[in-house]
Amino acid sequence: MLHSRKLLFSAAFLVATSLSPLAFAQDFDPDATVNIGSLYEPQNLDNTAGAGQGINEAFNGNVYEALFRLTDDGKVEPVLASDTKVSDDGLTYTFNLREGVSFHSGEPLTSADVKASIERVTAEASKSSRKKSLATITGIETPDDRTVVVKLSQRSISLPYNLSYVWIVNDAAGDITAKEDGTGPYTLSEWRRGSALALERFDKYWGTKPSNEAAVFQYFTDATALSNALLTNAVDIVTSVQSPDALQQFSDNPEFTVSNGASTTKELLAYNDRVAPFDKIEVRKALARAVDKKRLLESIWGSYGQVIGSFVPPTDPWYVDLTNIDPYDPTGAKALLAKAGLANGFEFTLDTPDYDPHPIVAQFLQSELAKINVKVNLNIITANEWYTKIYQKHDFQATLQEHVNHRDIVFYGNPDFYWGYNNPKVVDLIAQSETAASEGEQTEKLKQANQIIAEEAASNWLYLYPQIVVSTTKVSGYPVNGLNAQFFVSGIRKAD
Amino acid sequence: MTIPADTAILSRKARSWTLVAGLALVGLHLVVALLTLVWTPFDPTELAGRRLEAPSLLHLAGTDRLGRDLLTQIMIGSRIALTVGTAAVAIGAVLGTTLGLLAAFASNWLDDALAAALDILIAFPTLLIAMLVVAASDGANLSTAILALGLGLSPIVARLARILAKRVLLMDYITAARTSGTSWPAIVRIHVLPNIWPGLSVNLALQFGLAVIAEASLSYLGLGAPPPNASWGRLLQEAQGTVFSAPIGAITPGIALVSLVIGINLLADGLRERNDPARSER
Numbered sequence: 001m002l003h004s005r006k007l008l009f010s011a012a013f014l015v016a017t018s019l020s021p022l023a024f025a026q027d028f029d030p031d032a033t034v035n036i037g038s039l040y041e042p043q044n045l046d047n048t049a050g051a052g053q054g055i056n057e058a059f060n061g062n063v064y065e066a067l068f069r070l071t072d073d074g075k076v077e078p079v080l081a082s083d084t085k086v087s088d089d090g091l092t093y094t095f096n097l098r099e100g101v102s103f104h105s106g107e108p109l110t111s112a113d114v115k116a117s118i119e120r121v122t123a124e125a126s127k128s129s130r131k132k133s134l135a136t137i138t139g140i141e142t143p144d145d146r147t148v149v150v151k152l153s154q155r156s157i158s159l160p161y162n163l164s165y166v167w168i169v170n171d172a173a174g175d176i177t178a179k180e181d182g183t184g185p186y187t188l189s190e191w192r193r194g195s196a197l198a199l200e201r202f203d204k205y206w207g208t209k210p211s212n213e214a215a216v217f218q219y220f221t222d223a224t225a226l227s228n229a230l231l232t233n234a235v236d237i238v239t240s241v242q243s244p245d246a247l248q249q250f251s252d253n254p255e256f257t258v259s260n261g262a263s264t265t266k267e268l269l270a271y272n273d274r275v276a277p278f279d280k281i282e283v284r285k286a287l288a289r290a291v292d293k294k295r296l297l298e299s300i301w302g303s304y305g306q307v308i309g310s311f312v313p314p315t316d317p318w319y320v321d322l323t324n325i326d327p328y329d330p331t332g333a334k335a336l337l338a339k340a341g342l343a344n345g346f347e348f349t350l351d352t353p354d355y356d357p358h359p360i361v362a363q364f365l366q367s368e369l370a371k372i373n374v375k376v377n378l379n380i381i382t383a384n385e386w387y388t389k390i391y392q393k394h395d396f397q398a399t400l401q402e403h404v405n406h407r408d409i410v411f412y413g414n415p416d417f418y419w420g421y422n423n424p425k426v427v428d429l430i431a432q433s434e435t436a437a438s439e440g441e442q443t444e445k446l447k448q449a450n451q452i453i454a455e456e457a458a459s460n461w462l463y464l465y466p467q468i469v470v471s472t473t474k475v476s477g478y479p480v481n482g483l484n485a486q487f488f489v490s491g492i493r494k495a496d
Numbered sequence: 497m498t499i500p501a502d503t504a505i506l507s508r509k510a511r512s513w514t515l516v517a518g519l520a521l522v523g524l525h526l527v528v529a530l531l532t533l534v535w536t537p538f539d540p541t542e543l544a545g546r547r548l549e550a551p552s553l554l555h556l557a558g559t560d561r562l563g564r565d566l567l568t569q570i571m572i573g574s575r576i577a578l579t580v581g582t583a584a585v586a587i588g589a590v591l592g593t594t595l596g597l598l599a600a601f602a603s604n605w606l607d608d609a610l611a612a613a614l615d616i617l618i619a620f621p622t623l624l625i626a627m628l629v630v631a632a633s634d635g636a637n638l639s640t641a642i643l644a645l646g647l648g649l650s651p652i653v654a655r656l657a658r659i660l661a662k663r664v665l666l667m668d669y670i671t672a673a674r675t676s677g678t679s680w681p682a683i684v685r686i687h688v689l690p691n692i693w694p695g696l697s698v699n700l701a702l703q704f705g706l707a708v709i710a711e712a713s714l715s716y717l718g719l720g721a722p723p724p725n726a727s728w729g730r731l732l733q734e735a736q737g738t739v740f741s742a743p744i745g746a747i748t749p750g751i752a753l754v755s756l757v758i759g760i761n762l763l764a765d766g767l768r769e770r771n772d773p774a775r776s777e778r
Contacts, residue, residue, distance in 0.1 A: 224736060245738040299547050299562045354718050360734065363724050364562050367541045380636065380722045 028493035033214040034475060036489070037226045037235035039242065041219035044177040045191070047167060048126040051177075053404060053485040056165070057239060058197050058217050060486045063104075064167035064182035067095055067114065068160045070406065072479035072488065074315045076161050080109065080168055080183065090155035090437065095148045101206045103170040104180070104187045111142035116171035118150070118163070133162045133410070136434075155435035157442045161407065165484065185210045185490045195219060199489065208490070211477065215489040230256070230470060236494065237471040237478055239487050242356065244302035250470045260304060261480035262315045263467035264406040267300075267357065269350075269365060269460035271398045274420035277346055278398065284457035286336035288326035290372045296364050297463040300357050304466035310454040312409050313464050315483060317439070318446035322454040333372045345373025351390060351399040354380050358400045361462065391418045402465070406483045409446060410434075412453050421458040515766025521759025525752075529575035538565040540572055541724055548742040557748045560734060566745060569726035570752050576727050577756060580642055580711040580720075581704045587646025588707075589700055592653025597684060599654070600661035611658065617651035623710050624648075630719045641720045645707050656699050660692035694771035701764035705757045712753055728753045 040054030047055050061069055067081040078084065081095040101109040118140055121128045136156045141149040152159070173181035180188045185207065186199035197217045201210050218235055220226040227246045229235045240263075241247060250256040269287070271278035278284060293307045308314070309323030337343060352362040359380065366376040381389065390396045403411075413430025415422035426449050433445035467482045477491040537556075538544045542564065549559040557566040599610035617625070622645070629644035630636050664670065664687065673683050714720035715729030723730065728749040735745035 224739075243737040245741040248741050295543070302547070356737070359718075359723050360561060363541070364543070366724060367543055367562070367564075370541065378723060380718065 027495060028211060028476075029496045030211060031213040032494035032496075033216060034212050034237070034489060034492050034494055035235040036215060036217050036487070037220060037229050037238045038217050038487075039220055039223065039226060039240070040485070041194070041221075042197070045180055045188070046175075046177045047165070048121055048123075048128040049177055050127040054217075054219075056485045057482075057487045058199070059167070059180070059182070059184075060165070060484075061184065061488045062186045062199055062215070062490065063180050063184045063188055064169065065184050066164050066166050066168060068164040070161065070164045070483055070486065072481045072483065072486070074317075074406070074481070074483055076164060078160075080114075084160070090157075090435075091152045093150045093152070093159060095150070097146050097148065098206065099146075101183050102204060103173075103183055104202055105170060105173070107170055107172065109168065109183055110145045111148045112145075113171045114148045114168055115140040115142055117168045118166055120169065121166050130162065130165060130405075132414075133158065134166070155437065157434060157436050157439065158407070186215065189214070210490040211493045212489070215492070230472070233472065236475045237469065237492075239469060240482060241468040241470055244300075244304055247468065247470070255473055257471050257473050257476075259469045259471075259480040261467040261469065261482065262313070263465045263481070264313045264315060264408075264483055265402050265404045265465040265467075266308070266311060266313065267361060267400070267402050267462045267465065268311070269398060269400055269462060270419045271459060272394060272396050272418075272420055273422070273458060274394070275397060277340065277342060277348075280340045281456050282336045282340035283342065284460070285326055286333040286340070286372065287369065287374070288333075288457045288460050289329045289336065290333040290374070291365060291368045291460065291462070292328045293462055294328070296361065296368075299364060300360065301463070301466060304468065306464045306466070308461060308464045310450050311403070311412065311459065311461055312446075312450050313406075315481065316407055316409070316446075318409070318443045318450060320447055320450060322450070325454045326457055330371055337372060337374075345375065347375040347377065348397045349377045349379050351379050351381050351386065351396045353386050353400065354382055361400055394418055394420060404485060409450060409453070412449070412458055419459060421453070421456075423452060423456065423458075426452050512766070514762045515770070518759050518761070518763030518766050521755055522763055525574045525578060525756050525759065528571050529578045532571045532575050536568045536571055538568045540564065540568050540726055548738060548745070550742075551744060558742065558744045560731075560745055561738060566731075566748060569731055570728070570748055572726040573728040573731060573749060573752060574756070576638070576721055576725060577708045577711060577753070580638070580645065581707045581760075583642045584645035584649060584707040584711070585700055585704045587643065588649030588653050588703060589696075591646065591650035593657045593689075593696070595650065595654035596657025596659075597661050597688065599658040600665060600688075601680065607658075611655075614651045614655045614658070618655060622648035622652070622706060623713055626710060626714060627717070627719060630714065636714075636719045636722055638721045638725060641711060641714050644714070645710050648710070649703050649707060652703065653696070653699065657692060657696060660695050661688050664688050664691045698764050698768040698771060701760060701767060705760040705764070708753070708757055708760070 038054065038057060040052060040057055042051040042055035042058065044051045045055060065079045067079065068076050069079045070076055080098050080101060082098040083096045085094040097109060097111060097114065103109065118134070118137065120126060121131060122134050122137060136152045136154055137150055138153045139151040143149060168183060169176060170181040185202055185205045187202045189200040190198040196219060199215045201213050218229070220229065223242050223246060226238055227249065230238050231249065247258060251258050271284060273279060297305050297307055307323055309321060309325060312319045337345065350362055350365065352358045362378050366378065369376050386399070390399050410430055411417050412421050413427045415427065429445045429449040433442045433449065436442040436445060467480065469478065469480055471478065474495045475492055477493045479486065479488050543562055544565050545555055545559040545563045547561055547563055549555055551558045555565050555567065557570060560566055595610065599607050602610065625648035626644035629647055630640050633640045670683065670687060673687060711720055712727065712729030712732070715727035716733045720729055721727040731749040732746060739746045
């Protein structure tokens with residue numbers, strides 16, 4: 001009822017405005033400044049120097065472009081590469097560069113810039129989290145200014161995808177941790193550390209002109225302050241809302257739009273699969289069955305989010321619903337523990353990052369696992385401690401973490417990864433998926449790998465976050481899925 | 497000028513009211529804290545209800561995000577607050593009094609140095625000192641919080657102890673004790689401590705209130721009692737995100753905290769009036 005009344009009203013409004021002699025040619029202000037509220041301030045401006053996810057949010061596709069890009073609906077499409085040829089053996093990729101592209105400093109884009117940009121990511125000193133996925137590149141040639149030839153040691157079906165997060169930077173730019181020189185539709189106009197990062201339309205941009213003049217990312221450290229900023233119109237959009245309780249004030253208010261998109265962020269209880277008792281499949285499966293994930297999800301996210309039963313989110317092409325492999329079944333969990341020789345339960349330490357939602361999730365797990373006589377001792381640690389103790393030294397029994405990336409099932413094919421899952425069959429499948437000749441074959445291999453990982457309960461995948469963007473009704477045209485933490489601002493329209 | 501008799505009676509009544517109200521509030525928390533040792537409405541970690549239930553007969557203060565009973569958590573919070581307060585004040589009292597007496601008895605330059613050092617330490621808020629101690633130790637837990645708060649409180653106690661002790665040391669009976677050959681430890685035990693105690697105890701009661709608030713602040717910042725210990729500060733922190741949809745979760749721990757601190761302050765006020773006959777005669 002309510003909906004149809006709203007529709008009727010807007011229809012009447014449309015008729016009224018179109019009849020008016022003062023009707024607007026366009027319903028948005030092309031010179032507007034869009035204020036974007038975010039919790040993820042970058043540490044620096046270089047995505048290969050440990051800047052955090054915030055730099056991808058602010059710069060990917062806005063300030064820097066790549067040869068390809070991952071669109072908001074998960075497709076890989078060419079940007080600076082105007083066309084791509086792949087040799088029959090799949091080992092040589094020839095990219096032709098788009099004509100008429102120049103950097104913000106005024107220099108034209110050449111193949112040397114592309115070569116230097118890829119080498120920045122694969123360099124020894126690079127801290128890019130995806131460096132390993134470009135390790136198959138053996139050489140880059142630049143026969144002329146418009147052509148880049150990339151040689152591989154083996155087939156790499158994800159190369160275009162992997163190149164989508166390799167920023168093309170002017171090779172003369174030098175250190176880009178505090179300045180930029182990209183080809184994107186915006187230039188960096190000001191960066192006030194601790195508060196905001198301002199982007200301004202680049203007038204010589206080669207592509208479609210942005211539908212706003214400037215975009216300012218305003219950074220907040222507290223979600224409540226961020227919500228208040230939106231309520232008071234200090235910001236127009238909030239890139240991702242982290243609690244369902246902050247939403248009520250917006251969903252009940254006609255001045256705001258709440259979008260519920262697909263995220264790639266997974267909350268998981270990661271065991272150290274190298275150490276007892278988590279080296280036993282029965283124990284891991286028992287813990288998977290002992291946790292009522294639907295209830296946990298509801299506790300954290302209310303009616304938002306999704307339980308997916310594995311590490312693969314629905315936006316990955318190889319997604320399969322695997323929630324039935326280890327459904328909630330405390331009795332079955334006890335039986336599995338008994339089978340593993342732990343009929344009386346056991347005790348373990350859960351290293352819990354000190355920020356939301358991990359402490360509350362940890363308490364839920366503590367309560368659920370107590371029912372099958374498994375005692376969980378919580379050890380609260382900082383993000384830095386997590387990185388050194390767990391990610392680098394692998395010194396832990398179990399931990400909680402959220403993994404934000406798209407297509408990151410490949411981590412299970414790396415036995416040296418922090419969780420230490422090592423099944424040679426999975427390692428092979430994941431390696432073969434990368435050398436597959438077609439996307440169909442790649443998808444097939446990864447589906448098989450995912451099935452095995454889930455059957456062996458390599459980790460305890462608790463839930464998939466929702467991606468919730470809230471804005472005032474004045475703005476539209478923003479991305480709603482936030483894959484790989486990107487937030488393209490070029491299409492955002494703000495009404496007068 | 498003489499005060500009319502009826503006013504004096506009224507103010508004495510008011511005074512005894514503060515002591516009684518203080519005792520009642522603190523006593524209530526004490527009883528609840530002791531009760532939690534043997535009984536709570538629910539197991540504190542039990543997911544007893546649905547998410548963010550409103551208060552009902554079953555859950556008198558509602559439930560939290562995980563569906564745990566909030567009344568249970570708040571009751572256990574009383575125990576944690578009183579434990580931390582008592583232990584921190586005990587540490588602060590022992591350390592502070594020792595330092596203060598040392599300064600009072602010391603030669604001029606040592607006294608000056610200690611007094612200056614105490615003044616510098618007092619310039620740092622207790623909470624800041626406590627946060628530094630927690631940060632320097634290996635991980636936050638209840639005992640580091642207690643130690644940190646005790647250390648943070650000690651300069652305040654030390655300064656007061658020093659001033660009170662210096663005043664006592666000027667008295668004739670001290671000179672008499674000295675000339676009769678009483679040892680320093682004996683002078684401290686027989687003359688100084690009993691004489692500074694009334695003033696010091698009132699201050700310690702006030703410090704207790706401060707310690708309770710500081711513990712809640714530390715826990716709110718994630719530096720106090722780690723989950724699942726139900727410290728009021730942590731309950732407040734967890735309720736922060738749901739303050740619009742379920743305000744009761746933030747209100748009840750707030751009331752608990754305020755009632756205990758007000759109770760302690762009233763108690764301290766009442767104690768001061770009783771220990772300070774000069775003032776109560778006024």
